[in-house]
Amino acid sequence: MPQVTIAAVQFSSGNDTDRNLARMLELVDRASDSGADLVVFQEFCNHPVAYDSQDHVWQSAISEDGWWVQRLGAKAADRGVFISFNATTRGPWPSVHDQNYLLSDSGEVILTSHKQILMGDEKTHFSPGRKLEGVVETRIGRIGLMSCMEGLIPETPRVLGVRGADIILNSLSSNGLDEAHTHIPVRAAENEVFVVSANRSGPLVDPVDVERVAREIGFDPDTLLGGGESQVVDRDGESLVRAKAHVDDMVVTTVDLSVLRPDGYLSQRRPELYGVLVEPTELVEKRWQDRPQARPAVVAATGLTATAAGEDVVEVALAWCRSTEADLMVLPELFSCRPADLRPGTLNEAVASAARVVDQLQDVARERGCHVVAGLPRRVTGGFANSAVLVGPDAEPIWYDQVHVHPDDADWAVPGAEFVVADLPFGRVGLMLGQDMAFPESARLLTLMGADVVICPTTWRRPWEARLAAPERAAENHVTVVAAARADSPVAKPSTVLTFPAQYRFPETGEVNMPDRYDGEDLGGAVVVRIETSTSRDKLLMQMTSLVADRQPDLYTALTEPV
Structure with missing residues (x-):
């Protein structure tokens, strides 16, 4: 299927997980009505990162085989679309991961990934991912998943590119304006893939928590806004379509996977010279000690x-x-x-x-x-x-x-x-x-x-x-x-x-x-x-x-x- 129609969706979500799910189901219908084959949602769809305790984190998270996934899977099968979303997902107490999901057009979970690099307070609440990132073959192309901070360093998207991804889906909950104009498009260009980013809109946390969270982290409350600007980026780093900043929005476009160049940068890499990339961090830091x-x-x-x-x-x-x-x-x-x-x-x-x-x-x-x-x-x-x-x-x-x-x-x-x-x-x-x-x-x-x-x-x-x-x-x-x-x-x-x-x-x-x-x-x-x-x-x-x-x-x- 060389041509794929993609919807990148951003919406305001709060502490009411039932309401968040209902909103997502409505948005899948809208995207499907617009002809989408793939619907991509933002990071932390179920609950924003504002908690009272680790038990609150765990109780607010979804289960991998729970009703959230089941309802979205049923919607995917009903509309015949692929759905990607991110939600905090509980393991054995108190473990919680920031997890991406890809649901097939028959409603099955066909790929998951745990966020490997956690940003700010996420390190307090979640466990970093420890599993190798995978790519799944689907009728709409080979797809890989990542989240937000993983796009601020090169390794995670590069692994997905090396493993043959045609499309990388990036879920974000960021108020950084540089995500849309630099960090997201560069990953498409350097890996010669399409990148679909979905970034949160509205307040980064539930409105009832904005003042408290702003005080705790020393930010102006007005800056705690999801950046939005969800987009689809082509393999030259050009945005094909981009949503509005900060507000709820959806953008839809069709990409042609046949224009991917299989013999581009990835075939010119020199992996035999890249050994330092996999050296333990302590060895890297030791190498720094003798700097002037x-x-x-x-x-x-x-x-x-x-x-x-x-x-x-x-x-x-x-x-x-x-x-x-x-x-x-x-x-x-x-x-x-x-x-x-x-x-x-x-x-x-x-x-x-x-x-x-x-x-x-x-x-x-x-x-x-x-x-x-x-x-x-x-x-x-x-x-x-x-x-x-x-x-x-x-x-x-x-x-x-x-x-x-x-x-x-x-x-x-x-x-x-x-x-x-x-x-x-x-x-x-x-x-x-x-x-x-x-x-x-x-x-x-x-x-x-x-x-x-x-x-x-x-x-x-x-x-x-x-x-x-x-x-x-x-x-x-x-x-x-x-x-x-x-x-x-x-x-x-x-x-x-x-x-x-x-x-x-x-x-x-x-x-x-x-x-x-x-x-x-x-x-x-x-x-x-x-x-x-x-x-x-x-x-x-x-x-x-x-x-x-x-x-x-x-x-x-x-x-x-x-x-």
């Missing part, structure tokens, strides 16, 4: 690029490095080369020229007492590599050879075999290049290796890379990302620096986890930013949930299995 002290630094990125016009871009770049007051300067991917230089007949000359450029950059670094990263080609065992070099005033150059080679470069570039970090006076930096940005594993691995700053000479090739991937790599890892983009990138976007402020500003900003963004003034222009690398070492959201320590590496083994 975090200090403020000034970073700069430019789009200076060789052009067919013949301008001596190397001299211009050297002059820029000499005149820019920065501790770290970044030049674009293959900045000294024109596309015509990267061909069998001209590669030797381009590589010889690049070797001279390294010596010149090293001289500038010594003169200025700074560090420079540049994208350059170099000769390696087996051929040539698309590489980044880091030069400084003292040490020998450090090289990184691109791990994820773009298909357009595969005729000349040999893939690299390792990720690289280096310690600088202001913190630890990690290197990646261009196409690596599209793979969440790249920045994640560098973060787990202790990087405070991720440096990426790049070429913007797809619209979603600059719009979604760059900010998400900073957000999901709480690191600074410095991306120096070629001025002749196919997608005309400037260089950018994405970094976090000293203070966590939610809910004032309305965004749960977004970096500050500083773009170059034009495509070839520079951006210069003072950063606080110490903020990269704070991985907490809402003071309780860690982007690293709350991961469950033993559930990510699919990420290291051969493609």
